[in-house]
Amino acid sequence: QIKGEPNVILLDFEAFSTHKDEIKTKLWELYQVDSLNSNWDFEEPMLWSWCVGILLENIAQTLGDKAIVAHFHEWLAGITLLYLKMVNSNIKTIFTTHATMLGRSLASEGRDLYDLLDTINPEFEAKGVGVMDKFTTERAAAQNASIFTTVSEITGIEAEKILGRKPEVLVLNGLDVDMFPTIEETSIKHVANKEVVYEYLTYHFFPYYTFDLKQTLLFFIMGRYEFKNKGLDVTIKALRILNEQLQKENSKKTVCVFFFIPNAAHGIKTELLENKNMYRHIKQTVDLRSNDILKTIVQGAISQDEHVKDKVFTKEFLLDMKKDFLTFRRVGNPLIFSHNVENEDNDIIKQTLISHGLDNRPDDKVKAIIYPVYLTGNDGLLNLSLYETMSACHLGVFPSYYEPWGYTPLEAAAMGVSSITSDLSGFGRFIQEKLPAKNAGIFINKRYQKSDEEVVEDLAGLFHHYARLDHAERVQNKINAKNLSYLADWKHLIKRYVKAHNLALEK
Known part of the structure; x- marks a missing residue:
């Protein structure tokens, strides 16, 4: 529930689909939106967005000379903005892109986006990855809005090069931190939920061999299944180094790493249920x-x-x-997957774990569990919600390559959980200058203008540093992480939205 209880208008635009080609023609002639080869995933939001424009223009005419600002997020709503400009509406417009379609697509394909930016030919690249319709819509919306904004510094750099306009305001993403538990409450939740996870580890691993749960750290990574963009590639390489370091040191610590990456799962592994x-x-x-x-x-x-x-x-x-x-008792190595998935042996996360020696052998100090279902609190194993699962763990791992903002490390901090983010994420760049010198609570993996080898080495160093912390140091990191989360409270960041709206009214 949204505290302000805003009014919502639901729009039935199905009957307007007969005007599809007419709208496409106008968008091309007026704004060079190239939708010639588009499909329904473009056409549906195009029709909706056009109809929203008609609705808003009628509202504006009813209100007369009253000043109106309309704020549009992403290309899906951008065509409304273009419609309003076409009819010379007096509505002032703001367009916010949370990522660029072209940037995300190039990064997903493994291209070195940030090296490309200075020499990029956006139209050529958009045609190559099949996002010409969405890219040209996004570009037209950015260039024709009264005020253009993005959600972070790193996305602002990307948008200026790809969309051809520098954002006037950065409208950073925030949290209502008051909705999260206090630092005292996070400690209670950590102890209770950690025991739930330890119990899971008992029946996941202990039929095969045992280790000391009191000396076990819980790391987790969660997000969409984007192997490179989410930093899964460098994470696994860094975990291999950590495993070797802990083995060499004959460390008493065991690190269990959960990969909470939803996939097309169909049922819990029979072996695990038994x-x-x-x-x-x-x-x-x-x-x-x-x-x-x-x-x-x-x-x-x-x-x-x-x-x-x-x-x-x-x-x-x-x-x-x-x-x-x-x-x-069982023989062999414990499972890597908790659930059944299609073509498990071809799963790139599992393949990469095994190829880097992380296959849950008895002598491994780093254990890996791929948990491919959404954390609903009723999944049949952990039965913890997303935030409960976070609170159980010691360290969140989010070394993203492409992350316009990155809510997850911020959410982890609000739950009193330490995390690693990267300086290629919007949140990472926002927070990196605000970190305390010791026991920061949030750690920055240096990725900007760094080679993969440098990134992996830096990340492995962060893992090793955290694994060697004592209990008191981990607690101080939790406290500092929680304190840092208040810097991204909506109470502070909403001022950026107000600034953008006021600038639009001045246009």
Whole structure:
């Protein structure tokens, strides 16, 4: 629910589809929007956006001379802006791009976007990646708006080169931090939800071998399945280095890394369900005897009974447990995927993990779990919501290559969770000059104008640094991360929107 309770108008534009070709012609003649080869994924928002323009112009005529500002986000709404200019409306317009269609497409294809920007031929590249219709719409909206804005410095640089206009205002993305738990509440949530994840690790890994959960750190990466854009490629390479470093040091630490990357999953792995059911059976067996065990221990301690151990764990109980433990045991390595997915062996995340020696062997200090479902709180395994899962973990990993803003490290900070972001993300560039000198809470992976080798080395260093922190240092990082989140509170950042609206009214 939005606190301001804004009014919303739902528009039925289906009947207007007969005007599709007429609209395309006008957009080409007036604004050089090239939609000749477009499909319904372009045509549907085009029709809706055009009809919104008709609606807004009628509203403006009804209101007479009253000053009106209309704010449009992304190319999908940009055609409304173009319609209003076509009819010489007195509505002042603001266009915000949260990313450029061309920039995201080039980055997704593995092109070095930031090296390309100084020499890029946008039309040539847009034709090459098949986004000519959306690119030309975005460009026309940016160039014809009263005020042009983007959501970050890095996207502003990109937009100026690709769309041909420098943004007048950066309207940074914020959070309502008051909606998130206090630092005291985050500590409570961390302890409670961490135990849920540790229980999951018990039945995921312990049938095969064990490690000390008290010495286990939980890292996580989450986002869309964009292998390069989200930094999954460099993350896995850096985790390989971390694994080797911890092995060489004979570290007591184990790092379990969750890849929360939604995929077309269809059901939990049968092997994992069997593990979970057997674990629950063992736990329930012990739980049924817990009162008797507690009573025997207390009475034995009071009476100083030297044989209390034999009375707590009777031969019958130990024999039953031994049978269950034998059933619980498995051979081989633990699963990498928690759920079934199509063509699992061809999954690029799994392939890259295995090729870098991260296949969950007993001697691996870094363990990997690909968890390819949305964190709804009812997935059948963790059963934690997204924010509950965040709060359980120690470190979020978001070293994105293409990230116009990047809400996730900010959300992690608001949950009192340390994270790594990059200086190619909007949030990373916003926060990097505001970090405390020690125990920053948010760490910056240096990616701007760096080679992949340099990026991986820097990221591995951040991993290793965090893995060596003691408990008190991790707590201080949590506190500092939480404090940094207040810098991106809407209470502060809304002023940028007000500035953009006022500038538009002055046009």
